Amino acid sequence: MAAPELFMLSALVVGGAASLLVVTARNVVHAALFLVVALVSVAASFLWLGAEFLAWAQVLVYVGAVIVLILFGLMLTRAPIGPMAQHNENRKLAAIVAVALFALLTGLNVASFGGETIELRTTGAGQLGEVLYLQWAFPFVVLGFLLTVSLIGALVLARREEGEGPLPDPGPHEEIAAAREPAPTDATPIPGGPTPGREIGSR
Amino acid sequence: MAAIYPLTFAALLFSVGVYGVLSRRNAVLVLMSVELMIAAVVVNLVAMNEIVATQMGDPLLTGQAFALFVLGIGAAEVGVGLAIVLLLYRNRANVNVDDAELMKY
Amino acid sequence: MIAELSWLIPAVPAVSAALIFLIGKRLPRHGAEIGITAMAATLVLAIAVAAQVWRANVGVTIDPEGGGGAFLLERAVTLAPLGEDIAVQLGMRVDGLAAMMFVLVALVSLMVHIYSVGYMHGDARYTYYFGLLSLFSFSMLLLVIASDLLVLLVGWELVGVCSFLLIGFWWERKEIQDASMKAFLTTKFGDVGLVVAVVALGGATGSFAIGDILEAVEAGEVSHGLLTFALIAMILGVVGKSAQFPLHTWLPDAMAGPTPVSALIHAATMVTAGGFLVARLYPAFHESAAATGTLAVIGAITLITAGLLALVQSDVKKVLAYSTISQLGYMIAGLAFSYVAGVFHLFTHGFFKALLFLGAGSLIHAAGSNHMEAMGGLRRFMPITFWTFLLGSLALIAVPPFAGFWSKDEVLVSALDAGGYTGILVFALGGVGGLITAFYMTRVLYLVFAGQYRGHGQPHESPASMTFPMIVLAVAAVGIGWVNLPVEAVQARAFSSWVMYDLGYWVEHPVEFHPFLALMATVLALAGVLGAWAIYRTYPERDPMYHLGIVSHVLERRYYLDDLYTDLISRTAVRDLMGPAAAWTNDAVLDGVVAGAGRGAMGLGRRLYRTGDQKGLEGVVNGLGVSALWSAARVRLAQSGNVQLYAGAMFVGVVVLAVAFAVGGN
Numbered sequence: 001m002a003a004p005e006l007f008m009l010s011a012l013v014v015g016g017a018a019s020l021l022v023v024t025a026r027n028v029v030h031a032a033l034f035l036v037v038a039l040v041s042v043a044a045s046f047l048w049l050g051a052e053f054l055a056w057a058q059v060l061v062y063v064g065a066v067i068v069l070i071l072f073g074l075m076l077t078r079a080p081i082g083p084m085a086q087h088n089e090n091r092k093l094a095a096i097v098a099v100a101l102f103a104l105l106t107g108l109n110v111a112s113f114g115g116e117t118i119e120l121r122t123t124g125a126g127q128l129g130e131v132l133y134l135q136w137a138f139p140f141v142v143l144g145f146l147l148t149v150s151l152i153g154a155l156v157l158a159r160r161e162e163g164e165g166p167l168p169d170p171g172p173h174e175e176i177a178a179a180r181e182p183a184p185t186d187a188t189p190i191p192g193g194p195t196p197g198r199e200i201g202s203r
Numbered sequence: 204m205a206a207i208y209p210l211t212f213a214a215l216l217f218s219v220g221v222y223g224v225l226s227r228r229n230a231v232l233v234l235m236s237v238e239l240m241i242a243a244v245v246v247n248l249v250a251m252n253e254i255v256a257t258q259m260g261d262p263l264l265t266g267q268a269f270a271l272f273v274l275g276i277g278a279a280e281v282g283v284g285l286a287i288v289l290l291l292y293r294n295r296a297n298v299n300v301d302d303a304e305l306m307k308y
Numbered sequence: 309m310i311a312e313l314s315w316l317i318p319a320v321p322a323v324s325a326a327l328i329f330l331i332g333k334r335l336p337r338h339g340a341e342i343g344i345t346a347m348a349a350t351l352v353l354a355i356a357v358a359a360q361v362w363r364a365n366v367g368v369t370i371d372p373e374g375g376g377g378a379f380l381l382e383r384a385v386t387l388a389p390l391g392e393d394i395a396v397q398l399g400m401r402v403d404g405l406a407a408m409m410f411v412l413v414a415l416v417s418l419m420v421h422i423y424s425v426g427y428m429h430g431d432a433r434y435t436y437y438f439g440l441l442s443l444f445s446f447s448m449l450l451l452v453i454a455s456d457l458l459v460l461l462v463g464w465e466l467v468g469v470c471s472f473l474l475i476g477f478w479w480e481r482k483e484i485q486d487a488s489m490k491a492f493l494t495t496k497f498g499d500v501g502l503v504v505a506v507v508a509l510g511g512a513t514g515s516f517a518i519g520d521i522l523e524a525v526e527a528g529e530v531s532h533g534l535l536t537f538a539l540i541a542m543i544l545g546v547v548g549k550s551a552q553f554p555l556h557t558w559l560p561d562a563m564a565g566p567t568p569v570s571a572l573i574h575a576a577t578m579v580t581a582g583g584f585l586v587a588r589l590y591p592a593f594h595e596s597a598a599a600t601g602t603l604a605v606i607g608a609i610t611l612i613t614a615g616l617l618a619l620v621q622s623d624v625k626k627v628l629a630y631s632t633i634s635q636l637g638y639m640i641a642g643l644a645f646s647y648v649a650g651v652f653h654l655f656t657h658g659f660f661k662a663l664l665f666l667g668a669g670s671l672i673h674a675a676g677s678n679h680m681e682a683m684g685g686l687r688r689f690m691p692i693t694f695w696t697f698l699l700g701s702l703a704l705i706a707v708p709p710f711a712g713f714w715s716k717d718e719v720l721v722s723a724l725d726a727g728g729y730t731g732i733l734v735f736a737l738g739g740v741g742g743l744i745t746a747f748y749m750t751r752v753l754y755l756v757f758a759g760q761y762r763g764h765g766q767p768h769e770s771p772a773s774m775t776f777p778m779i780v781l782a783v784a785a786v787g788i789g790w791v792n793l794p795v796e797a798v799q800a801r802a803f804s805s806w807v808m809y810d811l812g813y814w815v816e817h818p819v820e821f822h823p824f825l826a827l828m829a830t831v832l833a834l835a836g837v838l839g840a841w842a843i844y845r846t847y848p849e850r851d852p853m854y855h856l857g858i859v860s861h862v863l864e865r866r867y868y869l870d871d872l873y874t875d876l877i878s879r880t881a882v883r884d885l886m887g888p889a890a891a892w893t894n895d896a897v898l899d900g901v902v903a904g905a906g907r908g909a910m911g912l913g914r915r916l917y918r919t920g921d922q923k924g925l926e927g928v929v930n931g932l933g934v935s936a937l938w939s940a941a942r943v944r945l946a947q948s949g950n951v952q953l954y955a956g957a958m959f960v961g962v963v964v965l966a967v968a969f970a971v972g973g974n
Contacts, residue, residue, distance in 0.1 A: 008208040016215045019239050023223030028232060035235050038216070042242045045209055051249045051267050054274075058245070061274055066238065066281050073231045073285040077292040087226050088301045090952050094225030097959045102218035104963055108970060109210040116206035118250070119257040128267055136268045143275045150279035157286035160293075225956045233952075301950050 004120060007048045015041030028074055032067060039063050049118070053125040209250035216243035230288045230298040234281065241277040245270045310356045311381045314402045317357070317410055318449035320350050321417075325442035332435040339435040340425050343442045347418040350445070354410035358806075361407040366805045378808050379403055382519055384455055399455035401518055404807035405587055405651065409452040412658045413577050415784070417445045419777035420572040423666055426773035427568050427673060437477065441572070444470035448577050452584065457506045457516045460585075464502065464549070467578045468495050474573060475565040487561040494558040498548015502585075505542035508534060509592075518588060525592045532596070539592060539599035542585065543606070550582030550636045553610040559633055563625040567669030570625060575632050575665050576658035583639040583654045590647045590809065600644040604723075604730035607641025608737045610634065615744040619751070623678045624668045627752055631704065632661055634741060638719050641734045646722030648804045652792055653715035655803070659788050660703035660711055663781035667697035670774055671756060674767040680755040682763040689767040692775045694757050696782040701753055703785040705746045705833050708826070714789035716742065717826050724825065739832055746836025754844035 018037035025031040039062045046055035132140055216239050223236025252266020292298050324346030332339025364379035384399025400406075421441060428437055447470055451463030469492075476488030510516045512534050513524035524530055546552065551559035562574050573579070586593055586603065593599050611634045618630035635657050643650030670693045675683045687694045703710040706717070716738070723734040761767060769775070792803035 002204070004204045005208060008204060008212070012208060012212040012215065015212060016219070019216055019219040022239060023219055023227065023232075023236055028229060031232055031235060035238065038239060039242060042216070042246055045212055045246055046249055048204075049209060049249050049253050051252075051270070054245075054249060054267055054270055057271065057274055058242075061278050062238070062242070066278060069281055069285055070231060070235060070238075073234070073288055076289060077231060077298045088228045088950075088952065090301075090950070090956055091226045093956050094222050094952075097225060097956055097963065098218045098222035100963050101221055101959060102214055104966055104970075105214035105217065106211060108966070109207060109214060111970075113206045113210055113254065116254050117257065118204045118206050118209075118253045120204060121253075121256070123264060123267060128264055128271070131262075131264045132268055132271070135263050139268075139272060143272050147275060147279050150283050154282040154286035157283070158289045221959055225952050225959070300952060303949075303951070 004048055008045060011041045011045040011048065015045070029071075032070055032074065035070070036063055036067055039067070048120075050120055050122045052122060053128050206250065206254050209246055213243045213246040213250065216240070216246065228299045228301055230291060230300050231285075233300055234284045234288065237284070238277065238281065241273060241280070245273050245277075248273065310353075311360050311379075311402050312383070313353065314357050314381070314406075314410075314453060315383070315400050317350055317353050317414070318446050318453055320346050320353070321442045321446035321449060325439050325446055328435060328439040328442055332439060337425075339438045340421070343438045344418070344421045344425075346442060347414060347421050347445060350449070351411075351414040351418050354407070354414040357402065358407040358411045361402070361404050362802075362806055365404055365808065366802045378810055380809075382455055384517070395515075396458050397456045397517055398459060399517070400453045401455035402453065403809055404805075405584070405809065406452050408651070408655055408807045409584060410449065412655060413445065413448050413452065416572055416576040416658060416662045416781075417441070417448075419662065419666070419781055420568045423571075423669070423774050423777040424566075424568045426771045427669055428566065433477070437474075437566070440470055440474050440477075441569075444474065444573060444578075448581070451581060455518055457510065457518060457521070460518075460588075461502065461506055464545075464581060464585075465499065467573070467581065468492065468499070468549075471495075471562070471573050471578055474569040475562045477565055477569065481564075484564040487558075487564040491558040491562045494555055495548040498545045498555055501541040501544025501548075502546075505538045505545065508538040508541065512538070522589065522591045525595055535592065536596045536598045539589075539596050540602060542589070543599065543602055546582035546585055546603075546640070547606060548582075549585075550579050550640060551633050552582070552606050552637065552640060553613055556610060556614060556633045560626050560629045563623070563629050567625065567665060567672060570629070571662045571665030571669070574629065575661040579632065579636060580639065580654045580658065583636070583643060583650055586640070586643045587647060587651050587654075590643070593643075601730050604641050604644035604734050607637045607639070607644060608730075608734045609637070611637030611641060611741045612737045612744075615741045615748070618748045619744065622680055624671060624680050624683070624752060624756065625665075625678055627748060628661070628664055628668055631664075631745065631748065634745065635661065635704070638716060638738065638741070641738065642719035642722060644723075644734070645726040645731065646718070647809075648792075648807070649715070649718040649722040651807050652718055652803055655807075656703070656711035656715040656785075656788055659781055660700045660785035663696060663700040663778060663785050664704065666774070666778050666781065667693055667700060670770040670778065671697075673770055673774070675763045676765060677763060680752065683756045683761070684759045684763075685757070685761040686767055687757040689761070690769045692769060693778065696775075696778040697757075698753065699782045700785050701749045703789075705749050705837065706742055706829060707833060708830060709786075709789065711785050711787070711789035713826075713830070714792055717821075717829060718792070720829060721822055721825055724822075739829065742829055743832045743836040743839075746833040747840045750837045750840030751844055754840065758844070 015038050018034045018041065021034040022031050022038060025034060039058065043055045043058040043063070046052075046058060220236045220238075220240035220243060223239065224233055227233050227236060248266045248270040250266075252261060252264065252270075255261050255266065288298055291303060295302065324342050327342050328339040332342065335341060361379045379402075381402040382399065384397040386395045386397050421438070424437065424441065428434055431437060444467060447463050447466035449463075451460055451467060454460035454463055472488050472492040475491050476484055478484050479488070506516070509521050509530075512530045513521045515521065515524075525535060548555045559574060559579065563570055565574075593603070614630045614633035614637060618627050618634065621627045621630060635653070639650045639653045639657065641650075642653055670690065671683060671686060672678055674686065674690055674693075677683075699710070703712040706712040708714075720735055720738050723731045723738060725731070791806075792801055
């Protein structure tokens with residue numbers, strides 16, 4: 001077995017094992033860290049396939065940005081950090097489906113590409129950039145647009161609505177808040193009644 | 204190099220991702236599994252690109268360009284997905300996917 | 309070649325609609341002037357095109373062996389390729405049939421536009437109304453001009469949408485909303501069949517262009533079974549759009565819209581789209597005896613049941629609505645036997661029925677009510693409305709020499725010539741239908757115009773903007789039938805040659821004029837008139853229609869049976885889906901037996917309206933609803949709300965499909 005195939009096999013083994021741990025780990029932070037390993041081995045497989053630019057883009061975007069985002073997500077949702085059951089009652093169905101899917105995909109791959117070989121070559125960032133800005137310019141612009149839209153969309157979704165979540169501290173801004181929301185003149189709030197703003201977060 | 208190695212890698216990642224998407228309760232873990240599936244697709248695109256290039260040459264680098272697009276879309280997906288998860292958390296105080304069943308009969 | 313400019317005919321109303329919606333409100337007449345100008349221009353173009361077709365088709369001697377020879381102009385731009393060799397084409401197909409429809413649609417639409425200036429005066433949504441009228445005219449003309457079944461389908465659906473919007477024009481009232489929704493959904497149900505037919509024909513012939521499809525069918529490239537299937541599916545669309553039995557129930561409800569809209573859409577143009585479609589694909593229908601037989605039976609059942617129902621209405625618009633359904637039945641039945649008969653009746657009916665509706669609008673405007681009980685004696689107050697309405701009624705009753713006589717005669721003659729069970733059925737029911745038509749129209753005339761005024765307030769003649777269109781259409785109602793005079797001295801059968809798609813075919817299959825038949829039909833019509841005269845002359849204020857408690861023993865027992873049937877059926881229909889089928893058969897059989905039984909028929913008509921129409925068909929609808937609820941209660945358990953279960957099911961499906969493809973592909 002030649003060297004590139006050994007490298008690819010090692011990426012397969014490491015990446016596969018890490019991904020299995022991602023979906024089985026009982027500790028959510030561990031799962032996120034195994035995801036780092038899996039994505040790094042994906043980047044490594046890009047390198048063995050000669051797609052250098054993609055490999056580094058993968059490392060930067062996924063291992064860098066996405067993992068940090070996911071860790072933030074875990075933190076903000078106060079996921080219980082520590083071992084606990086993370087699976088639902090669909091687990092058996094999921095396992096059957098996944099095994100069947102893997103068998104199917106592998107079978108199709110062997111049937112279709114069993115005899116194919118890849119002549120290794122290296123694609124530099126310059127080459128990719130050239131086609132990207134000449135031949136693929138329009139989809140590239142659309143992608144940029146999509147990223148902008150998703151950024152705005154994520155902001156809109158995650159933004160706290162007025163009156164939602166914890167109320168702001170009364171302080172120097174009290175006057176402004178009072179000006180924005182004129183106090184009710186004839187309906188006094190019932191003491192001890194539910195405050196709509198607090199109810200949601202405190203459940 | 205035999206083409207079957209990267210393709211098998213992609214198939215493995217994808218199947219494992221499917222298992223995670225179907226079986227995990229925590230929405231953030233579901234998102235992580237989706238990332239695995241996206242990574243599998245990217246691996247497949249790059250591998251196919253090399254197979255095609257070996258057979259007939261590929262001046263456009265179609266597979267790699269698409270892989271790059273998928274990377275970008277994946278990043279956007281994580282951003283929006285996490286925003287939705289945060290919203291879910293704020294409204295329901297947990298992020299269990301199987302608890303979010305308001306749309307049932 | 310003015311015909312090269314035919315594409316302007318739908319384009320002008322389209323531009324007009326856009327302009328009215330955009331700037332109509334700021335104009336001194338709030339958009340009406342744009343609509344009227346545009347329709348006038350369209351009418352001029354339509355007449356010019358029609359004249360060119362006329363010159364090309366009429367009076368040309370044709371070698372019977374040669375065939376063809378009729379005027380046909382096809383121009384198309386390819387819009388989008390679909391796969392290897394099928395393409396969607398935006399094109400026009402101008403021939404005699406299209407030219408005829410241009411004239412009909414443009415003239416009636418222009419008249420309705422002018423009429424609406426008076427009728428809709430002061431309405432809060434005046435501009436919106438005129439925009440919709442222009443939009444409708446565009447859609448209808450697009451349907452007519454289309455050279456491609458997909459574009460035709462677009463026009464077909466657009467007229468449906470416009471009809472929905474215009475029926476629900478006064479949407480503040482719940483029943484008007486319901487009526488528009490009912491009309492929309494009922495016709496949509498039929499449209500499913502039309503879509504199936506279009507796809508089947510397109511798939512079988514490899515093209516959606518009407519010309520290609522007809523060529524392929526005539527060359528025998530489409531298997532007979534598939535052709536029959538496609539045409540029967542298409543008839544379902546025709547039944548929905550042209551309000552044929554059993555999907556006719558939406559049209560009477562559609563009278564909730566403004567009356568000029570009823571004149572334009574629900575009498576003259578949109579409801580005739582079904583007949584137009586059959587005529588458009590006539591060579592294909594000609595190949596399938598099953599399809600034409602279905603048309604004949606549906607038309608015959610419709611013309612008699614709807615005629616009976618028209619007897620017992622007190623709302624003048626509903627009488628006209630059921631009359632329209634009945635006359636559409638004549639068209640569809642006529643098309644089963646002879647291209648010219650159906651198309652000619654479509655043409656003449658468009659004019660005189662539009663006239664009658666405009667007259668009814670004028671009456672409603674004056675009396676402030678739809679009900680004939682609140683009218684009476686209006687002849688003295690509204691002379692112009694009276695005379696034009698009388699002329700329209702005579703045309704509908706088919707008194708010679710008015711328009712309706714020539715076209716209805718053609719239907720009856722062609723049915724008799726064709727012979728066979730369906731021919732005899734259509735001929736017999738058509739003759740009896742003529743008697744019923746005469747009866748109910750005479751009843752309307754007496755109730756509305758004779759005797760003393762029974763309403764409140766002071767009725768008055770409508771303004772000139774409303775009477776002018778009625779006068780124009782009255783002229784047409786009198787004279788338009790003469791374009792197909794069977795007299796050699798003038799230009800014999802000019803209309804037939806004008807609209808014919810294949811002059812050779814026309815030479816081979818002429819429709820002869822039978823003086824004896826014409827006399828018989830006229831006598832039947834006069835009998836109906838006299839019958840109504842005998843009843844309504846002496847008691848014009850007390851309608852025996854609603855005092856039929858004392859009828860003969862046999863008829864009473866029949867009613868008892870009728871009640872039993874419908875009660876039983878409407879009860880079981882709710883629980884059992886088999887009931888509705890029996891209900892249809894029973895209603896239809898009973899109708900056939902009782903048809904033509906003079907005054908008894910009126911009673912049956914009333915019963916039919918209350919039970920068959922309101923309960924029997926409603927029972928079907930309710931039965932469908934209950935069975936849907938029943939199955940939904942079981943199926944909904946699959947909707948657990950668990951997204952991951954759904955995704956799992958999806959992936960199972962993916963695996964199964966992929967295995968199937970992988971195994972089946974190799």
